[in-house]
Amino acid sequence: MSEHFTVQEAAEYLNTTVRFVRRLIAERRIAFHHLGRLVRIKRVDLEAFVNAGRVEAITVASVWRDLGGVA
Numbered sequence: 001m002s003e004h005f006t007v008q009e010a011a012e013y014l015n016t017t018v019r020f021v022r023r024l025i026a027e028r029r030i031a032f033h034h035l036g037r038l039v040r041i042k043r044v045d046l047e048a049f050v051n052a053g054r055v056e057a058i059t060v061a062s063v064w065r066d067l068g069g070v071a
Helices: 007-014 018-026 043-052 060-066
Strands: 033-035 038-042
Touching (some): 007 018, 007 038, 007 043, 018 038
Antiparallel strands (some): 033 038
């Protein structure tokens, strides 16, 4: 698989729409490269975007820790 994706390929990789990927690019929420009129996105940049949105699962221990200061 290629190291650089087109917008269509990036949408397929993220399992989302082309419109969403284009919005990410327009809002500069994801790194991309212009090659003339073409837009290319690196795989590592897509993975960094996905990892930045990661939210850890809640556990009983984390709830008790967060409630420790509440009386």
